Amino acid sequence: MSPKTLYDKIWDAHVAHEADDGTCLLYIDRHLVHEVTSAQAFEGLRMANRKVRAPEKTIAVPDHNVPTTMGREDPAQMTEESRIQVEALDKNAKEFGVHYYPVSDVRQGIVHIVGPENGWTLPGMTVVCGDSHTATHGAFGSLAHGIGTSEVEHVLATQTLIQKKSKNMKVEITGKLKPGVTAKDITLAVIGETGTGGGTGYVIEYCGEAIRDLSMEGRMTVCNMAIEGGARAGLIAPDETTFAYCKGRPHAPKAGAWEQALEYWKTLYTDEGAHFDKVVTIKGEDIQPVVTWGTSPEDVLPITGVVPAPEDFEGGKVEAARRSIEYMGLTPGQKLTDIEIDTVFIGSCTNGRIEDMRAAAEVLKGKKIKEGMRAMIVPGSGLVRAQAEEEGLADIFRDAGFEWRLAGCSMCLAMNPDQLSENERCASTSNRNFEGRQGYKGRTHLVSPAMAAAAAITGKLTDIRELM
């Protein structure tokens, strides 16, 4: 048998039907559902008198729209449209009998945090969700990608997706990371290197010592942004770290089944000599704490850098950079550490996990945020929130002057009331710095949780290494 990549193995294990032209029906093990992209799909089922084929493999949770302030059960806190979307999910989940974590459930949270946390996401699975950041689940060595509403309906009805295979890409991060450098810096550095289109048409496998050394939380951060590099999915081969994370989770296999699963999971790696269509290698020690300066996730620079000039670029990027710099209200040559910040947002499916909370708390311990700073921490799930409370992190946040919120997507996409106002500048741990993403004319700098916390204290983009 010819050597296979991890992607090849998972793909081959899920082809339910292959047509002569190579179009496959890929079987889906886990379907995650949230309120924004599912309503019309459920409605489609209803109109066609169809059922959800595998409700036991379908997990729904409202996250994008929900308020993150206390007392949010009060519908008056939501805009009319949001309320309708959340209520629709309540109703659809009940009617179609899928697993559901309503807003009132402590397990509610961002769909990509809820899945792994409850043991729904496991190695070797196929996972889909009507959301592009489904790539997150690839951290477990599961093939995970985002789909559109009509595909949501297709999966609900058939538990399969009509797919053609992507190409294989390897991203290797060799060696060790330097102090102050995190998973967020890795994933941003990779996008800085490959560009936002670098992964288009590929499924990326991240490997190398620096990746192996990451916790599951860190691996999820890396895979989360595979989509920002254009890839459909990102993968990391499962290992002892993965197995230890999965063990004992509510929906992970139990005794007996666990051993059987483990035996299979241990076969999930890329064979020696398997072919990759594209390879990118980055030295771990070369990666520095980074920030984005522009309005594309590829606009990445080490925090020690300066705002570039449009002429530093080539082709279409010249104009794009000009537009970005103007939108962001920056001056070429300006030191990144001189950029003043109005707001800090820590959260999202990129950096809303317990480890991110800990990283922020470590920086904030015994400190106060800068006067006038608006700062919020939005845990990725109710369980993350509860654990942070238990570990005393929440007190550190509150004492420092942060708002300590309830779980949801919040200011990552600003569909709920958490939004930037015009020209408000934010250091954010989320994944997209697009124009208007966090609010009309809002300005976003993507950073790691530690760097976000540091910016809250100093009021500027800050090199975390100076606070260490």
Next chain:
Amino acid sequence: MEKFETFSGIAAPMPLVNIDTDMIIPKVFLKSIARTGFGANLFDEMRFNRDGTEIPDFVLNKPQYRNAQILIAGDNFGCGSSREHAPWALDDFGIKVIVSTSFADIFFNNSFKNGMLPIVLPQEQVDVLMADAEKGENARMTVDLEAQEITTSDGEVIKFEVDAFKKHCLLNGLDDIGLTMEKEASIDAYEAKAAAERPWA
């Protein structure tokens, strides 16, 4: 998708050319979470005054056309945006068949996906149908997809063309999902095998 079956229904005349998707369903109504319910706002700005009262002259507000299932329309029907809300709105109102000399491409395809039949005919034949539709409530036309025929209230038979595959899908009520469901045996077999090999999943 429901199977498309032969039916007799009232045809409403809308000779206006270039009826676009914004007319069919204005964008302020796209915020809904459902695919249904758009019928209430079908042709909203042509059908209602700002205060919500009906504009009596609009064809679908006339008593004889309130239950129309067929639209005989002017050229280039459904131009504009790709919003699938346009066929959703027509369908929700009860329109199953639209006849015109031409359709915007996306609208044309979207209609089939929603179990509706857009029919393209030469001008003379559209004129015949338009004149028949003008007769109002008593002018029930019959649409037979299998035979590819429309029969007017006077018994005149007009033949039409339709893509063989799309016809097959409509007659059998098949959409993408329906087609996948034809491979259900493969999915069942896969599921059984996977359940044995990876029971935890």
